[in-house]
Amino acid sequence: MTKDEAEKRISVLKKEIDGNRYAYHVLDEPRVSDAVDDSLKRELSDLETQYPEFITSDSPTQRVGGEPLDKFVKVHHSSPMLSLNDAFSEEDLAKWQERLAKLVGIEKIKQSGYFCELKMDGLAVSLTYKNGVFKLGATRGDGVVGEDVTNNLKTIESIPLSLRHSEAKTKNPVANNGILHSVQDDVFKKELEIRGEAYLPRADFEKLNQEQKKKGQPLYANPRNIAAGSIRQLDPKITAGRNLDFMMYAIPTDSGLKKHSEEHDLARDLGFRTNQNNKICSSLDDVFAYIKHWNKEREKLPYQTDGIVVGINDEKLFKQLGVVGKAPRGQIAYKFPAEEATSVVKDIIVQVGRTGKLTPVAVMEPTLVAGSVVSRATLHNADEVKRKDIKIGDTVIIRKAGDVIPEVVEVIKRMRNGDEKTFKMPETCPICGGKVVKREGEVDYFCADKNCSIRQLRSISHFVAKGAFEIDGLGPKIIEQLVNEGLVKDAADLFDLKEGDLEPLERFAEQSSKNLVEAIINAKSIELDSFIYALGIRHVGTQMATDLAKQFGSLENLMKADEGDFERMYGIGGKVAESLIEYLKDEKNIKFIKKLQSFGVKIKNYHSPVSANKLDNKTFVVTGTLETMTRDEAHKRIVQYGGQISSSVSPKTDYVLAGENPGSKYDKARTLGVKILTEQEFLGLLK
Ligand code: IVH
Numbered sequence: 001m002t003k004d005e006a007e008k009r010i011s012v013l014k015k016e017i018d019g020n021r022y023a024y025h026v027l028d029e030p031r032v033s034d035a036v037d038d039s040l041k042r043e044l045s046d047l048e049t050q051y052p053e054f055i056t057s058d059s060p061t062q063r064v065g066g067e068p069l070d071k072f073v074k075v076h077h078s079s080p081m082l083s084l085n086d087a088f089s090e091e092d093l094a095k096w097q098e099r100l101a102k103l104v105g106i107e108k109i110k111q112s113g114y115f116c117e118l119k120m121d122g123l124a125v126s127l128t129y130k131n132g133v134f135k136l137g138a139t140r141g142d143g144v145v146g147e148d149v150t151n152n153l154k155t156i157e158s159i160p161l162s163l164r165h166s167e168a169k170t171k172n173p174v175a176n177n178g179i180l181h182s183v184q185d186d187v188f189k190k191e192l193e194i195r196g197e198a199y200l201p202r203a204d205f206e207k208l209n210q211e212q213k214k215k216g217q218p219l220y221a222n223p224r225n226i227a228a229g230s231i232r233q234l235d236p237k238i239t240a241g242r243n244l245d246f247m248m249y250a251i252p253t254d255s256g257l258k259k260h261s262e263e264h265d266l267a268r269d270l271g272f273r274t275n276q277n278n279k280i281c282s283s284l285d286d287v288f289a290y291i292k293h294w295n296k297e298r299e300k301l302p303y304q305t306d307g308i309v310v311g312i313n314d315e316k317l318f319k320q321l322g323v324v325g326k327a328p329r330g331q332i333a334y335k336f337p338a339e340e341a342t343s344v345v346k347d348i349i350v351q352v353g354r355t356g357k358l359t360p361v362a363v364m365e366p367t368l369v370a371g372s373v374v375s376r377a378t379l380h381n382a383d384e385v386k387r388k389d390i391k392i393g394d395t396v397i398i399r400k401a402g403d404v405i406p407e408v409v410e411v412i413k414r415m416r417n418g419d420e421k422t423f424k425m426p427e428t429c430p431i432c433g434g435k436v437v438k439r440e441g442e443v444d445y446f447c448a449d450k451n452c453s454i455r456q457l458r459s460i461s462h463f464v465a466k467g468a469f470e471i472d473g474l475g476p477k478i479i480e481q482l483v484n485e486g487l488v489k490d491a492a493d494l495f496d497l498k499e500g501d502l503e504p505l506e507r508f509a510e511q512s513s514k515n516l517v518e519a520i521i522n523a524k525s526i527e528l529d530s531f532i533y534a535l536g537i538r539h540v541g542t543q544m545a546t547d548l549a550k551q552f553g554s555l556e557n558l559m560k561a562d563e564g565d566f567e568r569m570y571g572i573g574g575k576v577a578e579s580l581i582e583y584l585k586d587e588k589n590i591k592f593i594k595k596l597q598s599f600g601v602k603i604k605n606y607h608s609p610v611s612a613n614k615l616d617n618k619t620f621v622v623t624g625t626l627e628t629m630t631r632d633e634a635h636k637r638i639v640q641y642g643g644q645i646s647s648s649v650s651p652k653t654d655y656v657l658a659g660e661n662p663g664s665k666y667d668k669a670r671t672l673g674v675k676i677l678t679e680q681e682f683l684g685l686l687k
Helices: 003-026 034-050 090-104 106-112 150-154 165-171 175-182 185-190 202-214 223-231 236-241 260-270 284-300 315-321 382-388 452-464 476-484 491-496 510-522 528-534 542-552 555-560 563-568 574-584 587-598 631-640 664-672 679-686
Strands: 074-076 085-087 114-120 123-130 133-139 145-147 191-199 245-250 279-281 305-312 331-335 340-352 357-369 372-378 395-399 407-411 436-438 445-447 525-527 602-604 619-623 655-658 675-677
Touching: 003 034, 085 090, 090 106, 090 284, 090 315, 090 331, 106 315, 114 245, 114 260, 114 284, 123 223, 133 150, 150 223, 150 236, 191 223, 191 260, 202 223, 223 236, 245 260, 260 315, 279 284, 284 305, 305 315, 340 452, 340 476, 357 382, 357 395, 372 407, 382 407, 452 476, 452 491, 452 528, 491 587, 525 528, 528 542, 528 555, 528 602, 542 555, 555 587, 563 574, 574 587, 619 631, 619 664, 655 664, 655 679, 664 675, 675 679
Parallel strands: 085 331, 525 602, 619 655, 655 675
Antiparallel strands: 074 145, 114 279, 114 305, 123 133, 123 191, 133 145, 191 245, 305 331, 340 357, 340 395, 357 372, 357 445, 395 407, 436 445
16 A cells, blocks of 8 residues: 555545444444444554554544643633532522513513523533644633643543534535534634533443442442543543543534524534433423423433533523623523432331231431432341341431332441441231241241231221221222332321322322322321221221210220220120220230321311200210100210210219119119209200
């Protein structure tokens, strides 16, 4: 090959290699395999070794060329590299629009529209091209003076070493509706500056952290830190070893274009990677929809984004709005809610799933993560609790990413005070008291009683059913899901649920979580009779629950009652009294009721529907045949007027209402000195 031929071949190879780069990094449509690209690069490198006089600074072989530096050279930016003010809610954005509207009028803003961009979590850099060739790459520094990191930035393949304008113009003169064509050539010939974000793709970030972990070295907190660390390396070879990427977001050089979105199109034609998920939005409502969409979908992106940059799309208006402090007025950074937060583990409870599997669940101080309040996190199994060394009382980092169930990432062990308690799997099932078993070689523990969790599901279903707490939206499927996810172990846990606990579950969108939490809050105040029914005590249906409520008036009185009090109650059999005592004296049930109250459940005292409580909780026993009413009617009246009925006379009885031929109850009343009323006297009391 002659020298001339070599020069020509070098030029063809450079063009071909840059075309491959463009297809791969910018268009995301690779046109050749890596092996083919490598082969072309090898040929180019060989030719350049033979004819070093043809090596140019924009040759793809020069990406990892520079020698290590002693220190970085300072660079004065052509115009300050500004920062952005933050917004954290739709309200903040609405206020921002209001401020702008005050300055220039809402009409102008409407005409302009907004350009929304994904905010990359990396490091801001500036790239300067002279006569179309990459000459200077700088960090932001303090915004006025940065550092020359040209050689490091050259290692990033998505940064073009020379602009593609002449090629794009001749090959496709109307590329992007002629945007490139409408820009004056001299703009690029002299000097062109591009700003954007250098960042580490998600997969590389995770890989690097895994390597750090293996080496026992501290993990990088976020991709931004690694990007910064990689770019501020004195030896470009280290930067080259990190798979950094670049996404442009602005052209500070005056291009003469009218819209900010067009600058992105232009940059793409020039060979830069632009974000194809960016979008023109015509109103703030469109902006809100865009934010919502990406808040949910961002986990699926191959890079990390921490927010949305919303900007006035009209360049002239943007400039007119100017700068306040260090930030342009016409652009704002909406920050996604933080996906990590800290909380304290108040307890580790054990939830029993439908298959009987026992799952430890951390009950935490409610805390705001990713925009909603979270109070529980599954700990999966005992091994996981051990591996992460989670103790009751620990301060933990919790993470809730996108649609994923909240998880305890790690314990901040430095914050321990020695009072933390180690979790131990119970030996008996917390639901039914049955035996807990663990099969050989398996991590999970199971309750040996097959009916156990089904009973639990049924009791929760009964608790929220009609006549009880009446909570809409809690069908059996949802209850099962809540139990299986470890969010609910008993019905009381429902009252501690937070929107953020529900959102990640299947079938729960943001709105339905909100509706359910609202329905639960509304159900917190309950009538005594509905409450008694909800407890699901054997033999206590709605009628019996109402009778008990009338008889005892308050939960406190009911809890204090003894078997005799129940037996004396009219209409109660021994079986019912026994079942009531069995339930109400059981420590587990007393705890459950207290738990309900601690979660804000208010049980109202029973109020007789009568306005005047004439009989004022007095206890009556009716005996003999009455003249103007049957015994049943007398009972009804007594209750209606606020009294209580008993079936036998005791020192606690206030009155015995005696008709014709009274039985032994009359005699007992006399012996005990209980006041005996005739029918006339009784009716007199009611007047
Ligand atoms: S526009 C005045 N667009 O976020 C600065 N910035 O909080 C113009 N960033 O310093 C910024 N992605 O480093 C813009 N698509 C994007 C961005 C972006 C990431 C960074 C940038 C800037 C910071 C502002």
